[in-house]
Amino acid sequence: MSRPVGAALGRSGAVAVLVVAAAAFALPLVALLLFTFRVSGDPGALTLVHYAAIVDPAQEFAYDGLFRGLSNSLGICVVTVAIVLLVLVPTVLLVEMRYPAMRRVVEFVCLLPLTLPTVVLVVGFVPVYKVVSGAFGSAAWTLAFAIGVIVLPYAYRPIQANIAALDVVVLGEAARSLGAGAVPTVFRVILPNLRRGILSACLLTVAVVLGEFTIASFLSRTTFQTALFLLQQSDPYVAAIFSLAALVFVFVLLLVIGRLGSFRPSRRTS
Amino acid sequence: MNVPPPTAAPLTGPLIVTGTAVSLAGIHKSFGPHVALRGVSLDVRPGEFVALLGPSGCGKTTLLRALSGLDRIDAGTISIDGTDVSRVPVDKRDIGMVFQSYSLFPHLTAAQNVEFGLRMRKVDAARRAVRVQEALDMVGLGDRGGRYAHELSGGQQQRVALARALVTRPRVLLLDEPLSALDAKVRVKLREQIRRIQRDLGITTVFVTHDQEEALAVADRVAVMHDGVIEQIGTPEELYRRPVSPFVADFVGLSNVLEGVARGAEVEVCGRVLPVLGPPVEGDVSVYVRPEDVAFTLDSGGVDATVVASSFLGSLRRTSVRLADGTIVAVQHDASDRREPDEAVRLRFAGFPVVVRPR
Amino acid sequence: MTAASTRIATATPRSGVGLLRRRSLGWWGFSPFAVYVLLFLAIPTVYAVASGFFTAKGEFTLSNFSAFVSPFIVTTFVNSLWLSAVVAAISAVLGAIICVALAGMDPEGWVRSAADSACSALAQFGGIMLAFAFIALMGAQGVLTVWLKQSLGLDLNSLTPNGPLLYQVGGLVFPYVYFSVPLMVLTFLPALTGLQSQWAEAAATLGAPRRVYWTRIAAPLLAPAFGGSTILVFASAFSSFATAAALIDQGGIVPLAIKQQVTSETIPGLANTAGVLALGMVVVMAVVMTVYAVLDRRARRWRR
Numbered sequence: 001m002s003r004p005v006g007a008a009l010g011r012s013g014a015v016a017v018l019v020v021a022a023a024a025f026a027l028p029l030v031a032l033l034l035f036t037f038r039v040s041g042d043p044g045a046l047t048l049v050h051y052a053a054i055v056d057p058a059q060e061f062a063y064d065g066l067f068r069g070l071s072n073s074l075g076i077c078v079v080t081v082a083i084v085l086l087v088l089v090p091t092v093l094l095v096e097m098r099y100p101a102m103r104r105v106v107e108f109v110c111l112l113p114l115t116l117p118t119v120v121l122v123v124g125f126v127p128v129y130k131v132v133s134g135a136f137g138s139a140a141w142t143l144a145f146a147i148g149v150i151v152l153p154y155a156y157r158p159i160q161a162n163i164a165a166l167d168v169v170v171l172g173e174a175a176r177s178l179g180a181g182a183v184p185t186v187f188r189v190i191l192p193n194l195r196r197g198i199l200s201a202c203l204l205t206v207a208v209v210l211g212e213f214t215i216a217s218f219l220s221r222t223t224f225q226t227a228l229f230l231l232q233q234s235d236p237y238v239a240a241i242f243s244l245a246a247l248v249f250v251f252v253l254l255l256v257i258g259r260l261g262s263f264r265p266s267r268r269t270s
Numbered sequence: 271m272n273v274p275p276p277t278a279a280p281l282t283g284p285l286i287v288t289g290t291a292v293s294l295a296g297i298h299k300s301f302g303p304h305v306a307l308r309g310v311s312l313d314v315r316p317g318e319f320v321a322l323l324g325p326s327g328c329g330k331t332t333l334l335r336a337l338s339g340l341d342r343i344d345a346g347t348i349s350i351d352g353t354d355v356s357r358v359p360v361d362k363r364d365i366g367m368v369f370q371s372y373s374l375f376p377h378l379t380a381a382q383n384v385e386f387g388l389r390m391r392k393v394d395a396a397r398r399a400v401r402v403q404e405a406l407d408m409v410g411l412g413d414r415g416g417r418y419a420h421e422l423s424g425g426q427q428q429r430v431a432l433a434r435a436l437v438t439r440p441r442v443l444l445l446d447e448p449l450s451a452l453d454a455k456v457r458v459k460l461r462e463q464i465r466r467i468q469r470d471l472g473i474t475t476v477f478v479t480h481d482q483e484e485a486l487a488v489a490d491r492v493a494v495m496h497d498g499v500i501e502q503i504g505t506p507e508e509l510y511r512r513p514v515s516p517f518v519a520d521f522v523g524l525s526n527v528l529e530g531v532a533r534g535a536e537v538e539v540c541g542r543v544l545p546v547l548g549p550p551v552e553g554d555v556s557v558y559v560r561p562e563d564v565a566f567t568l569d570s571g572g573v574d575a576t577v578v579a580s581s582f583l584g585s586l587r588r589t590s591v592r593l594a595d596g597t598i599v600a601v602q603h604d605a606s607d608r609r610e611p612d613e614a615v616r617l618r619f620a621g622f623p624v625v626v627r628p629r
Numbered sequence: 630m631t632a633a634s635t636r637i638a639t640a641t642p643r644s645g646v647g648l649l650r651r652r653s654l655g656w657w658g659f660s661p662f663a664v665y666v667l668l669f670l671a672i673p674t675v676y677a678v679a680s681g682f683f684t685a686k687g688e689f690t691l692s693n694f695s696a697f698v699s700p701f702i703v704t705t706f707v708n709s710l711w712l713s714a715v716v717a718a719i720s721a722v723l724g725a726i727i728c729v730a731l732a733g734m735d736p737e738g739w740v741r742s743a744a745d746s747a748c749s750a751l752a753q754f755g756g757i758m759l760a761f762a763f764i765a766l767m768g769a770q771g772v773l774t775v776w777l778k779q780s781l782g783l784d785l786n787s788l789t790p791n792g793p794l795l796y797q798v799g800g801l802v803f804p805y806v807y808f809s810v811p812l813m814v815l816t817f818l819p820a821l822t823g824l825q826s827q828w829a830e831a832a833a834t835l836g837a838p839r840r841v842y843w844t845r846i847a848a849p850l851l852a853p854a855f856g857g858s859t860i861l862v863f864a865s866a867f868s869s870f871a872t873a874a875a876l877i878d879q880g881g882i883v884p885l886a887i888k889q890q891v892t893s894e895t896i897p898g899l900a901n902t903a904g905v906l907a908l909g910m911v912v913v914m915a916v917v918m919t920v921y922a923v924l925d926r927r928a929r930r931w932r933r
Contacts, residue, residue: 031765
């Protein structure tokens with residue numbers, strides 16, 4: 001009786017369901033993998049020619065757009081992570097340490113992008129970016145500002161969960177009673193304890209940036225995803241290879257985030 | 271293992287006893303490699319309130335759940351009112367059970383929770399309403415029937431759980447640490463209320479707790495369990511005054527542990543001679559002496575000691591003293607008798623039989 | 630707690646960190662965040678929602694709303710709502726079954742944590758990469774298509790008159806369900822595992838057979854969480870853009886229609902149609918998320 005829910009299907013029934021589900025979800029990925037070995041026009045044959053094409057210098061021009069998109073996306077990653085570290089983290093710290101009443105406001109703002117469809121936001125980004133292009137130019141990295149907003153909910157949650165599991169006020173008071181000023185308290189006491197949350201936030205940011213298509217597409221900038229989209233029309237095989245690679249990469253990122261663990265509260269809040 | 275027969279303690283219950291007898295014989299239960307119950311036997315008389323007392327892992331909850339039917343047993347028989355119910359599933363055993371916490375159905379009001387068992391027994395709506403109100407009145411929540419669990423305090427929730435368990439007039443009432451999750455003051459009030467209701471209804475009750483003060487305060491008999499067996503069963507006084515084993519002596523109430531030398535039916539400790547409780551023993555032993563059996567004396571023949579610290583406990587004081595050989599002894603005495611640290615004192619023993627254990 | 634927290638930030642003169650010394654200055658700490666959110670969240674949102682009310686020349690008007698009478702726009706909205714509803718319904722059922730199966734597994738065991746990681750990854754796996762995978766599976770030359778043709782003689786892509794199945798709005802159901810089921814599992818499983826065993830045990834001691842427990846106790850308790858998760862899936866499917874963009878050329882669903890409007894004005898006489906469409910989406914999302922909030926609050930109250 002200790003697991004009343006599981007008894008509904010029976011042990012073998014549950015295992016059967018999970019096996020079927022796992023197979024069904026693996027199917028598209030397997031198809032994608034098989035696709036990368038296909039010879040166009042000959043469904044039965046297998047080849048490695050598409051993998052070779054990536055490193056073939058003669059083909060370099062064909063994949064130029066893709067590599068440019070990839071490096072653009074990495075640049076956007078850097079700027080977006082910078083936004084998370086320099087804007088979001090200090091704000092969350094400020095709330096937790098001085099203005100706890102603002103927590104609900106900040107939480108609402110940070111989670112709002114979850115309920116606002118990105119396609120709605122981009123309609124508003126178009127005019128805003130006319131101004132941004134005037135100020136910063138129209139390089140791809142400027143997309144980081146818009147993507148940062150999309151990233152907010154994903155970055156906010158691990159940081160907030162981490163900080164909630166500490167008792168920042170008590171830590172701060174302990175540090176002060178030992179003679180530390182505000183700055184050393186933050187940098188030597190609080191931030192080191194937030195490593196896991198901040199790292200999770202950054203990894204999630206990278207995952208989201210690499211997967212972002214909508215904003216780049218509407219604002220006509222070249223990123224990894226838009227380049228993949230274009231490439232698919234001329235060379236679907238290499239596009240498939242890079243898609244798989246990106247998927248594996250994001251999966252590994254998520255595994256690492258999972259390993260970082262969840263945050264248990266140090267004190268019961270009543 | 272055979273439990274020593276209970277002494278004939280008078281039952282101060284109601285004239286009409288409505289509970290039934292419960293009998294557990296030779297109960298074995300293992301969880302994988304861990305043996306939780308080793309051939310436990312227990313007889314509960316109709317209308318009796320028995321507490322199962324012990325530290326975590328001793329098997330008391332397992333025994334209760336076996337009795338309820340929630341857990342299956344590996345060997346042994348369970349009888350309620352003379353009928354073997356070992357194979358009967360839990361929903362047919364006609365028992366009432368109160369869990370430690372969170373057992374009220376959150377989507378139903380208190381009244382709806384209480385009437386649930388009546389619905390299962392197909393009692394008609396009019397009669398249900400009357401009995402539900404009766405049950406809620408009995409626990410003092412007659413006006414809270416419309417509240418949901420999250421609108422009630424912990425103590426109130428447990429009272430609703432009690433009403434829910436009792437409204438169907440089960441043959442046996444089982445309580446699995448119902449007070450452990452509550453505040454201290456609420457715990458004391460609620461245990462008295464449970465006892466009162468139990469007496470009024472005359473229902474046979476088995477109550478699991480790890481709090482020895484609680485067990486001694488409410489039960490007719492207490493069964494002290496340890497490592498899957500019942501070490502001793504008896505009235506609270508018996509357990510306290512005549513513990514049969516060092517575990518019981520140590521678990522029930524406070525004990526000082528002193529070094530002594532046993533010679534048959536007597537033991538020498540701190541130069542004094544005390545009678546031994548239980549069979550004769552020889553050799554070096556640990557001696558268990560209650561703090562209230564040690565007193566300060568002005569007699570020149572007293573044992574010399576120095577006061578270490580003294581705690582004021584309201585109605586009494588407990589002073590710890592150090593003997594010449596370094597042993598710390600706790601002395602329980604009148605609250606008005608103040609003792610200062612480093613004060614030199616002399617002790618004497620009351621002379622009651624003591625439990626000893628070979629070292 | 631406020632007094633305590635202001636105490637730590639108010640540094641003693643000795644430490645010399647002047648900025649945080651006076652309480653009024655501390656509020657300036659929010660300025661980077663406030664500016665950022667204002668520029669890139671507040672203004673775009675307001676613009677997107679309000680642009681439907683203005684003509685191309687900037688005059689206030691309601692004439693743009695006549696777009697909703699246009700059959701093309703109406704069909705687009707209906708398509709979006711239908712698609713999201715179908716995806717939500719299928720994902721809810723499949724997801725619930727998988728949740729029940731997972732709930733029976735050891736919470737500490739490898740199956741549960743593997744499923745947890747897989748669901749997190751798959752729920753993120755949207756966009757055009759997912760589209761590619763499905764093209765590889767079900768497209769004109771897809772692995773599954775070819776296999777079905779060869780072994781069962783069934784041509785998957787002849788089922789739809791306008792071209793391959795995957796490239797129709799209806800065909801979007803397949804990739805959408807693919808990322809929606811993990812989302813469903815991620816959000817519903819905690820509710821299922823949160824069913825306290827005490828409730829099942831108490832019901833049993835009160836005489837309820839299993840069937841009654843499930844219908845009278847478990848189902849009502851799980852209903853808000855189930856409804857909430859289903860609604861989340863609906864919202865996510867409704868908002869999804871990239872996968873559809875990779876599979877469908879023209880309009881069909883609202884996000885694609887918005888893209889069309891932003892990149893070219895194809896409906897003459899109606900400016901800012903994109904704004905109108907965006908407003909329509911916001912209204913739908915607002916309704917959906919309000920229902921979600923109500924259900925979530927109910928579910929939260931009963932969970933420990």
